[in-house]
Amino acid sequence: MNWLLDLNPDEWNAVRLSIKVATVAMIASLPPGILIALLLARGRFWGKTLLNGLVHLPLILPPVVTGYLLLLTFGRRGPAGAFLAEHLGIVFSFRWTGAALACGVMGFPLMVRAIRLSIEAVDRKMEAAAGTLGAHPLWVFATITLPLILPGLIAGAILSFAKAMGEFGATITFVSNIPNETQTLPSAIYTFTQVPGGDAGAIRLTLISIVISMVALVASEVLARRVGRRMDIE
């Protein structure tokens, strides 16, 4: 067991960074994820199919392509990257924030799908009942819709987190593989496999990566079951 936890500072940083990147990617994706899922589940507008396709693009495209597109758009000289850097001081290229962006984008379709399904399963009659009780549509969303889709939200968030923990192609293409800044677990493992005698390190990080994934999965199961029991939908 000791040799497993006997990580050098760089390796620890990779673990810490991965968790940070995945958490930020998950949390930052939630609001737009809910919004887009709502639009896709309930909206009736021109271009809905297009939006749906756009959301699912990262799922079908090779991750390298997604990463390269991110580099073109959010890189220093990209239109969105230059704007954000100049006006909001947010820089993505070769920063851990860029890794979070890449991971968030890659996990986005999975999150939207899970939330969309749960929104479609909500009985809209419940919302109408809340409306007749005097609740403004925004309150109806906050007090009825949101609690009813909570299991879907949890599932979507965990999927996004898991995807972020494993994301490699888009991240390395967009923000490269810089230790302590953009070197997440998969990148670190990849680096180990590229140098002679790196096997021990690669295995250590692989095991850690398995443990983190399992913990996230079990936590989501427990959470979902708890919510389900509280809800007790017939």
Added chain:
Amino acid sequence: MTLSIDISHRLGDFAIEANFESAGRLTALFGPSGSGKSTLINLIAGLIRPQKGRIVVDGRVLVDTAAGIFVPMHKRRIGMVFQDARLFPHMSVAGNLRYGRWFTPPSERYANIDAVVDLLGIGHLLDRRPAKLSGGEKQRVAIGRALLASPKLLLMDEPLASLDEARKAEILPYIERLRDKTKIPIAYVSHSVAEVARLASDVVVLSQGKVAAFGSTEAIMQRLDLLPAEERGEGGAVLNARVLRHDEAFGMTVLGSPAGEIRVPRLPRPAGALVRLRIRARDVMIATEQPAGLSALNILVGTIAAVRPGIGPTVEIAIDCNGAIVLARITEQSKHSLRLALGRKVFAVIKTVSFDDTTTGLGLPVEADG
């Protein structure tokens, strides 16, 4: 309180054109399925926006398409009880009950949670989840939830339709109490003669999206031709009676009605209590002479006030008994052989056992009877 409706709305090839004004305690919107009664109630609640028309509740204009007024449902303060209770599954019974209170301005909150819980007998359910309730309990909680939003009008959309007879019998007294003990006007959608005769003060009869008739329950229930075919057998006179005394030896209750004394199976009500009695037209026999040696206990004397053709080989005879009309449905042949004609003195014979729980309800307070 008055509810004034003048609406025209088209849904596919179904059109609803309704125009009526009711000031009753409990106005029944009555008609067969597909007659547009649920659409009408959804229009009043604001769940549907009408293409044309006006809806005014107690002087407040909720919809006026000509003036471009459409008050959204959450601002209408109109309570709704749905057929499928629609309790929020993620909240306890208490949470469901309190939900509407949040959105009611404190100055307009008149409903008291303890009083409502007591009225509906749901005190023992407060900590439970909706999924753990029976159908009847759910519906009572749904009524309480609507009441606690302190509505200005309460709409009930076939609240008993999905329940079995035992559950219906369990809830009906609560709705009667709601009608008599609170001041909230109620609009009640139903296709059941039994429910309407028992609960309503006024009835709007809907047929194919149009108002076929509007009037007091007593008047409408005599118009057997207005009742849906499958419910026609349930139609008949509705009398407002009072408990005179109980005949404990034989397990009966003697009611005093304008038409005379009527014996019914023992009612669990004290002497003096108001009872609303429905006498099914098919349960009434007619004799031209004072019958003797007959098992039936109720014999009312009257004169024939109207003879109307009925369905198939039947005729409907309206008998004026001291000013109260009792309706009989007999065969054309009996009418012929007894030579029944307007103005003739006859005896209306009604078996005591033809009365049951569905035909003997709690009477409306006198002032509401008008």
